[in-house]
Amino acid sequence: MIPKELEHARNINVIVFSPRSASNSRAGGAEKYLHEVITRIVKAKFLVVSSSEREGDHKATSYSEYIVSKNELFFPMNLIKCVRLAKHFDLITENVSKFPTIWPLILSKLYSKPFVIIVHHIHGKMLFRELPLPIALLLYIYEILSLKIYALFATLVITVSESSRKELIKLGFPQDRIKVVPPGHFSKRETIFLDISKASYPLVVYVGRVKRYKRIGDLIKAISIVKKVVPNxxxxxxxxxxxxxxxxxxxxxxxxxLNSNVEFRGPISEEEKIRYLKKAWVYVMTSVKEGFSIGALEAQACGTPVVGYEIPGLVDSVKNGETGFLVPDGDYVALAEAMIRILLNEELRLEMARKAMLSASNYSWELSAEKFSMHITGVLSEVS
Structure with a gap:
């Protein structure tokens, strides 16, 4: 017998386990991806099992949500609540936004259901930048071992970029079971391309999560070099x-x-983000690794060239020399030189802006949802 509050789930055919809800204050690209994609799929009904300390506006969308925990740290142990619930679904899916929780795999085997995982990127050595050594080492080993187990049993793996696909193959995932479904950009694409007017002064922008692995300090160091050539x-x-x-x-x-050159805005609304991306002359990304980088894609959609390191994810979303520049990883001097080149050359900047918008037009959440739906429908067809 399933909980009364979940009786409506009897008619839902896909259950998705995602440690963080889209409404979670710590939600990032992985949660945004899941939310935007399944909101647009009409061929399947979804129940997302997740954690959040607050309610979001997702209840007005086409999927339902079951919050099993307010804290994502307790998410895995709270999945015991879903043991009997899972048998009512046709497909069990896990959105691996952090680390595999194993429970969804166990449930898929218990009820003989196809198991689909969504992998955005593999943390790997990036963990050692964020966490104390003992914890980072434990999670590093756990991530590798758990993904190797998933490689043996997952019916299908959906990932967001060719870079992530290559990493999954190295971990033992069969190539024919990996499907690449890139993200889209913005919920209301038709309004983004209207009224794009750049700032009257050289404006460099980074909008995204402020974490140590993002290496935003490199951006600030690069700005100190740029300032010598572009004082304003x-x-x-x-x-x-x-x-x-x-x-x-x-x-x-x-x-x-650099107090007069660098401004910290903290959390901003979606409208503010779009406004900054439209006004920016350059968008900078200095991460250690990305799955695809929705931020870089959104910047290009707003006609803003991207400057970043040549890392997994950015090599998929940015066309080096056309929609921006990718420089050797960790070389913030080269990062500064690339910014200066764009900031001082209006002809180059306008040409890159044009190509960036053209490149971004090949991506949309509608297209992502269509591909995602096609792949999960294919899985259900194979096992039926």
């Missing part, structure tokens, strides 16, 4: 993140004498 350059850094990392970045800004 402005840099805006915005997004959710760790308060400790924010303080470290502010201290770095003060130490480099």
């Amino acid at each position: 350059v402005k840099c805006v850094i915005a997004g959710n993140g760790d308060s400790k990392v924010y303080e470290e970045l502010k201290e770095l800004t003060r130490s480099l004498g």
Whole structure:
């Protein structure tokens, strides 16, 4: 017998286990991807099992949500609530936004259901930048071992980029079971391309999560170099993140004498984000790794060239030399030189903006949903 509050789930044919809800204050690209995609799929009904400390506006969308925990740390142990619930679904799916929880795989075997996993990127050595060594080492080993187990049993793997696909193959996932479904950009695409007017001054923007692995300090160091050539350059850094990392970045800004050049906005609304992306002359991404980088894609949709490191994910979303520049990983001097090149050359900037918008037009959440739906429908057809 399933809980009374979940009786409506009897007619839902896909259950998705996702540690964070789209309404979770710590939600990132993985949660946005899942939300945007399944909202647009009409051939299947979804129940998302997740954690969140607050309610979002997702209840008005086409899928339902079962919050089993307010804290994502307790999400795996709370999945015991779903043992009997899972048997009522045709397909069991896990959105691996952090690490595999194993429970969905066990449930798929218990009820002989096809098991689909969504993998955005593999953390790997990036963990050692964010966590104390003992914890990072344990999670590093756990991630590798759990994904190797998933490689043996997953019916289908959906990932967001060719870079992530190659990593999954190295871990033992069969190539024919991996499908690449890139993300889209913005919920209301038709309004994005209207009224794109750039700032009257050189504006560099980063909008995204403020975490240590994003290496935003490299952007600030690069701005100190850019300032010597472009004295009136402005840099805006915005997004959710760790308060400790924010303080470290502010201290770095003060130490480099950049208080008048760098502005920290903190969390901003979707409307503010779009406004900054439209006004920016350059969008900068300095991450250690990305799955695909929705942020870079959104920037290009707004006619803003991207400058970043040549890392997994960005090599998929940015066409080097056409929609932006990708420089050797970790070389913030080269990062600064690429920014200067775009900021001082209006003809180059306008040409890159044109190509960026053209490239971004090949992506949409509608197209992502269509591909995603096709793949999961194919899985159900094979086992029926």
